[in-house]
Each structure stands twice: as structure tokens, then as C-alpha cells.
Amino acid sequence: MYDPTVARLTYRALLGRRRALILGALPLLLIVISVVVRALAGADDQTAADLLGGLALATMVPIIGVIAGTGAIGPEIDDGSVVYLLSKPLKRPTIIFTKLIVAIAVTMVFSALPTLIAGFILNGNGQQIAVAYTVAALVSSIAYAALFLLLGTVSRHAVVFGLVYALVWEALFGSLVPGARTLSVQQWSLAVAHKVAGGDLVTSDVGLTTATVFLVVVTVLATWYAGQKLRSLTLAGEE
Amino acid sequence: MAVEHPAAAVPGDQTRIHNIGYRNYEGPRLGRSYATRSLYSQSLRGAYGLGRSIKSKVLPMLLFVVMCVPAAIMVAVAVATKAKELPVDYTRYAIIMQAVISLYVASQAPQSVSRDLRFKTVPLYFSRPIETADYVRAKYAALASAMFVLTAAPLIVLYVGALLAKLDFAHQTKGFAQGLVSVALLSLLFAGIGLVIASVTPRRGFGIAAVIAVLTISYGAVSTLQAIADAQNSSGAIPWIGLFSPVTLIDGVQSAFLGASSAFPGAVGPTNGEGAVYVLVVLGLIAACYGLLMRRYKKVGL
Numbered sequence: 352m353y354d355p356t357v358a359r360l361t362y363r364a365l366l367g368r369r370r371a372l373i374l375g376a377l378p379l380l381l382i383v384i385s386v387v388v389r390a391l392a393g394a395d396d397q398t399a400a401d402l403l404g405g406l407a408l409a410t411m412v413p414i415i416g417v418i419a420g421t422g423a424i425g426p427e428i429d430d431g432s433v434v435y436l437l438s439k440p441l442k443r444p445t446i447i448f449t450k451l452i453v454a455i456a457v458t459m460v461f462s463a464l465p466t467l468i469a470g471f472i473l474n475g476n477g478q479q480i481a482v483a484y485t486v487a488a489l490v491s492s493i494a495y496a497a498l499f500l501l502l503g504t505v506s507r508h509a510v511v512f513g514l515v516y517a518l519v520w521e522a523l524f525g526s527l528v529p530g531a532r533t534l535s536v537q538q539w540s541l542a543v544a545h546k547v548a549g550g551d552l553v554t555s556d557v558g559l560t561t562a563t564v565f566l567v568v569v570t571v572l573a574t575w576y577a578g579q580k581l582r583s584l585t586l587a588g589e590e
Numbered sequence: 591m592a593v594e595h596p597a598a599a600v601p602g603d604q605t606r607i608h609n610i611g612y613r614n615y616e617g618p619r620l621g622r623s624y625a626t627r628s629l630y631s632q633s634l635r636g637a638y639g640l641g642r643s644i645k646s647k648v649l650p651m652l653l654f655v656v657m658c659v660p661a662a663i664m665v666a667v668a669v670a671t672k673a674k675e676l677p678v679d680y681t682r683y684a685i686i687m688q689a690v691i692s693l694y695v696a697s698q699a700p701q702s703v704s705r706d707l708r709f710k711t712v713p714l715y716f717s718r719p720i721e722t723a724d725y726v727r728a729k730y731a732a733l734a735s736a737m738f739v740l741t742a743a744p745l746i747v748l749y750v751g752a753l754l755a756k757l758d759f760a761h762q763t764k765g766f767a768q769g770l771v772s773v774a775l776l777s778l779l780f781a782g783i784g785l786v787i788a789s790v791t792p793r794r795g796f797g798i799a800a801v802i803a804v805l806t807i808s809y810g811a812v813s814t815l816q817a818i819a820d821a822q823n824s825s826g827a828i829p830w831i832g833l834f835s836p837v838t839l840i841d842g843v844q845s846a847f848l849g850a851s852s853a854f855p856g857a858v859g860p861t862n863g864e865g866a867v868y869v870l871v872v873l874g875l876i877a878a879c880y881g882l883l884m885r886r887y888k889k890v891g892l
Contacts, residue, residue, distance in 0.1 A: 373800055377807060384811050392818050402814055410810045418799045425795050510795040511649060511697050514802050518689055 354441060354449045361423050361453040374418060374457070377411050378465030385469040396480060399473035400552045403466060403484040409537060412462045412488050413495060413517030419457040420499025421509040423450040428584070429507060437584065444578035447500065451574055454496040463488035483548035491540035494566050497573040498536070504580040532556040539566050622719040626728050629720065633732030637698045638739075646701075653694045654740055657687055661744035665751025676752055676762075680769025681850035683748065684741050684776055688837050691780065692805040694740055695733070699784030700797030702733055708792035712890050726883045733785060737777035745769045768848040776840045779872055780805075782879025783836060789886050808835035813855075820855040829860035833871055842868040 366374070385402065392398055424447075427433040436446065466488045470481020498516075502509040524531040525538070532538045533556065541555035542562035555562065632641070638654070639647030664677050684691060706712050715725055749766040753759065787804060788797040812835040819827045832838035832854060845852035846865020860868055 370796065373803060377803060380807060380811060384815065387815065388818055391824075392822055398818060398821070401817070406807075406810050406814055410806055414799065414803050414807070418796075418803075421795060421799075426793055429793075429795070508645075508649065508697075510798045511693070514696070514798065515693065518693070518802070518806060523689055 352445055352448050353452060354445055357436070357441070357446055357449040358453050360436075361450050362457075364426065365419060365422050365453065365457050370418070370422065374415060374461050377415060378461055381407055381411060381465050381469050382472065385472045389472055394474040394477065396474055396477050396552055399470060399477070399480050400484075402473060403470055403480065404541075404553070407462070407466045407469060408484060408487055408491070408540070409522060411465075412458070412491050413521065413537075414514075415462045416458050416492065416495030417499050417510060417513040417517060419454045419461070420496045421503040421513055423454040423496075423500055423503065425503040425507075425509050428504070433584070437581070443581040444575075447504075447574060447578045447581055451497055451500055451577075454500055455493050458492040458496050459489055462492060478550050478552060479548045480552060483544040483553050486547050487540040487544035487553075490543050490566060491536050494536045494539070494570050497570040497577075501573040501577040501580070504577045504584070529556065533561075534565075536566075536569070538562070622721070622724065625718050625720045626724040629715070629725065629728040630732050633702055633729055634735050637702060637733060637736035649697055650694065653690055653697075654743070656690050657740055658744045658747055660687070661747040662751070665748060665755070668751065668757075669755045673755075674757065676748055676757070678748075679850060680745050680748060680765045681772050681844045681848055682853070683744055683769070684773050685837065685841055685853050687744070688809070689806075691737070691741060691776070692802060695737060695780045695784040696798045696801035696805070698736060699733060699781070699788040699801055700791075700794045702729055703785060703789045704792055704794045704797050707789070707890065708794075712887070722884060722887045726880070726887055730781060730785060730880065730883065733781040734777045737781050738774060741773035741777060742770060745773065765849075768844070768850070772840060772844040772848050772850070775843060775872060776836075778876050779836055779840065779879075782876050782883075786879050786882045786886075789883060789890075805836060809837045811835070812838050817855045825856055828854050828856070829864045829868075832860070833868065836875075839868060839872050839875075843872055 365371075384406070388398060388402060424433070427436065437443070463485050467481055467485040470476060470484055474480060476482060495517075499509065499513045502513050506512055520531060521535045521537050525535050538555050538557050539562035541553060542557050542559050543566075544553045545555050546559050547553075557565075635641050638650045661683065667673075668676050678686065706715070712725075716722070720728075745766060749762060752762045783804065784801050787800050791797045791800065812831055815831045816828050816838075819825065819831060829842060832842050838854070841850070841853050842860045843865065844850040845854075845859035846862060846868060850859075851857060852859030859865075
């Protein structure tokens with residue numbers, strides 16, 4: 352199910368040149384901000400939770416997920432070079448699975464790791480906040496990567512749709528319409544984080560069982576369907 | 591095989607160029623400014639998907655509708671409840687809808703320039719009478735106009751609705767004019783930032799993500815820092831932090847000079863002196879974007 356050559360090519364496509372720059376700039380900014388906040392405000396659990404929840408989990412993880420998830424397959428389909436990959440004797444689901452693993456790994460490294468570091472800088476892991484948000488980032492990395500990889504195979508405008516989901520659905524509608532929060536990767540991962548932290552600093556609108564079921568179902572379904580889409584891929588160009 | 595072809599061997603006036611009826615173009619040449627205007631209007635139409643496929647029309651039109659519908663609802667509410675004021679200031683509207691505006695500029699800036707880079711059509715433009723400056727100006731003006739249409743349309747809806755609801759004419763006109771100035775600045779600033787980022791990469795998807803990342807992350811970071819500064823009672827720092835993201839820049843300019851109430855935490859807007867810095871930074875950024883685009887296309891055009 353895992354092909355090292357495909358993985359190597361995907362890594363190079365994802366981390367080549369400028370892509371690595373923007374992927375690295377976001378986590379760096381998070382760490383710089385946490386250093387500034389720590390210097391200005393001192394260690395405070397509520398501030399740490401706000402910063403990690405508002406900036407890291409709500410904005411940074413989805414954006415990195417979009418870049419890594421759609422970037423793993425989108426550009427290849429876009430410029431047509433995916434046919435060279437598809438013409439090799441590899442199962443299409445294997446290609447998707449390998450690319451998913453790579454996308455998950457990249458998202459985790461560039462979002463969960465800085466979250467952990469930022470959490471330790473902000474309040475030295477008081478009340479398990481750093482670990483809780485890191486777990487949330489890890490869990491949501493998997494779901495986001497699977498979801499956006501699927502988008503990459505379905506549409507040429509995958510990046511836009513991914514961002515619309517992440518910014519408009521989760522951030523805007525999620526804050527206005529309570530029902531929208533049930534269908535949000537962010538809330539599912541927060542449910543897991545709530546279990547880890549235990550306190551009431553990290554809260555979620557969905558229960559742990561629901562969240563886990565949704566996370567697993569979404570990840571598996573998205574990966575399976577992406578494999579199906581790739582099986583019947585046509586390269587008719589629109590623009 | 592031994593047959594000699596005599597054609598080249600025979601000297602004299604046997605050779606001639608046949609006139610097969612090609613004619614020179616002797617009509618009027620429309621010149622550089624016409625080409626620039628065409629590029630401008632094509633880019634502007636392209637920013638709303640006109641003249642492109644149905645699929646390309648979906649997103650910009652959808653975002654346009656999403657921009658206008660809340661304005662229509664607000665007008666309806668104001669009329670139904672016979673309010674004396676609109677529920678939202680003209681200047682505040684763009685700040686509330688910033689996610690939609692960011693998505694629009696992120697999706698349309700790469701559409702406007704990245705594909706020219708990717709398919710290497712930029713040198714073809716420069717083989718026409720237009721020059722680097724014309725190309726940059728046309729593209730910049732087109733995207734800024736498209737943004738202005740997107741941000742000014744809901745204001746017009748609000749204004750017309752306010753007049754129909756017989757709200758105070760002078761007061762509404764003043765607010766409307768202030769709102770228009772503010773969205774004009776916002777359009778120029780956002781279009782510039784979007785184009786500079788998009789013109790660096792030939793990949794459309796990556797350009798979209800980069801523009802969105804710059805706009806939302808900078809806003810997220812700035813508003814988080816401002817909230818913390820507010821909680822620490824160091825409200826003097828709030829306006830200075832606001833200088834570091836496009837949305838808060840516009841917010842600061844309009845709350846200092848255009849009579850808007852600030853969206854900063856604690857509603858601490860910049861004073862007039864700080865407001866002047868805001869205006870300078872906004873204008874400087876717009877000029878810098880233009881300069882960077884010129885520099886970029888000096889190289890690409892060759």
C-alpha cells in the first residue's frame with residue numbers, strides 16, 4: 352500500500368523551493384508571536400489557550416492542511432504530468448494512500464510540532480494545554496489531509512474550495528450557527544483535546560464518541576473516494 | 591535518375607516572385623493606449639468570469655452575491671423596523687465581510703497573472719506595442735476595479751435602501767461617501783498585495799493559498815496581539831500593532847479620518863497623529879506593490 356518512490360516524488364513536490372518557504376513561515380510566525388506574548392503578558396493559561404485555539408488550530412492547521420493536501424496531487428493533475436505516474440503498474444489506491452501519508456506527515460510536522468513548541472513557550476505546558484492542542488493538531492492533520500487530498504482529485508479549484516471550507520464554514524458559520532460546529536474537523540479534534548486536557552480551558556461542542564466516529568469515517572471515506580476518483584480520472588482541460 | 595533539373599542552371603529572367611495577392615495592412619493602427627485599455631477591460635471582465643467558461647463564473651459571482659445579500663437583509667430589517675439608522679455603518683461593512691473579500695482577491699489575483707506566467711504568454715504581450723508599465727498598470731487597475739465593484743456594490747444597496755426608507759439624506763450621503771473612499775483604499779491595497787504574491791508563482795493553486803495565508807494569518811496574529819494588549823491594559827500599543835495587517839490598516843485609517851468606529855479591541859482607534867502614520871503606510875504599501883510588480887515584470891518580459 353506504500354510506495355517509496357511515489358512518496359519521495361511527493362515530498363519533493365511539496366517541499367521544493369518556495370512551497371517550503373511558506374510552509375515554514377507560518378509556524379515560525381506562530382512561535383515568534385508566542386515569544387512576544389510571553390514576554391509581554393507572562394505565562395497565562397487562558398491566553399495560551401486563546402492563542403493556540405484561535406491562531407494555531409483554527410487558522411494555521413487548516414491552511415497548512417490545504418497546502419499539503421491539495422499540493423500533494425493538485426499540481427500534477429493540473430499540468431497533466433500525473434499520466435506518467437498513472438501509467439506505471441501501481442494501483443491507484445496505493446498512489447492515493449502514499450500521497451495521503453506524505454500529506455499527513457508534512458501537515459503534522461509543520462503544524463503540530465510548532466503548536467507544541469508554542470504551547471511550551473506560552474505557559475510551559477500548564478494544565479496540559481500544549482499537549483492537548485498538539486494532540487488536536489495531530490488528529491485534525493489526518494482528517495484535513497484526507498479531505499483536501501480528495502478535493503485535489505475532484506476539482507481544479509481545490510485550493511479555493513478547501514479555503515472556503517476552512518475559513519467560511521468553520522470560522523464564520525461555526526461562530527454564527529451552532530449546528531455548523533457539529534460538522535467541523537476543528538471541533539472534532541477539540542473533543543479529543545478536551546479528553547486529554549480534562550479541564551474547562553479546552554472545550555468542544557461535540558462529544559468524544561461522535562467526534563472519533565466522524566474523524567475515522569471522514570478520513571476513510573475521503574481516502575477511498577479519492578482512490579475511486581483517481582481510477583476514473585480524465586485529463587480534459589478546462590483552462 | 592540522371593535527368594538534370596534545368597531550373598537553377600538556366601540564367602536570365604526566368605526567376606520571378608509570384609504575386610499571390612497578399613496585401614499590406616494600411617488601416618489605422620490603434621496603438622499603445624488602445625492595447626492597454628483592451629488588456630484592462632479583458633482583465634476586468636475575466637475577474638468576474640465574463641468571457642470565460644461557466645465554471646470560472648461560479649466562484650466570483652457567488653462571492654459577489656454573498657457580499658450583497660447581507661446588505662439587502664440589513665436594509666429590509668431597517669425598513670421593517672422603521673429604524674432611524676442602518677444596523678451597520680457604511681465603513682464597517684467591508685471589515686465585517688473581510689473573509690469574502692480576501693477569498694475574492696485570493697482567487698482572482700492568480701487568475702489574472704499566474705496563467706500568463708505559466709503558459710509563457712507574457713512575452714507575447716510585450717511583442718505588441720504595450721510596455722511593462724502598461725501591462726502592470728492595466729492588470730493592477732483591472733483587479734482594483736473588480737475589487738471596488740465587489741466592495742462598493744453592497745454600499746450602494748445600503749445607500750439606496752436607506753434613502754428608500756427615508757433616513758436622513760445628508761447624514762446617509764456623508765456616510766456613503768466615507769464608505770466609498772475607504773473601500774477604494776481597501777481595493778487598491780488588497781489588489782496590490784494579491785498581485786505581488788500571485789505574480790511570483792506560476793502555479794494558480796499555490797498563489798491562492800499564499801495570498802489567503804498572508805491576509806488571514808496577519809489579521810489573526812494582529813488581532814490576537816491587540817486582544818492581549820487590551821487585556822494587559824496597555825491600550826497605547828494597540829494602534830501600533832494594527833499597522834501590521836491590511837485589514838487593520840484600513841480600519842485604522844477610516845476610524846482616524848473617515849468617522850468610523852474602530853473594530854479594534856476596546857474600540858481604541860488611532861489618534862489623528864497615528865492615523866497619519868496609517869495613511870502613510872497604506873499609500874507606501876500601494877506604491878511598494880506597484881514598484882515590486884514593475885521590477886518583477888522587467889525580468890519576466892524578456
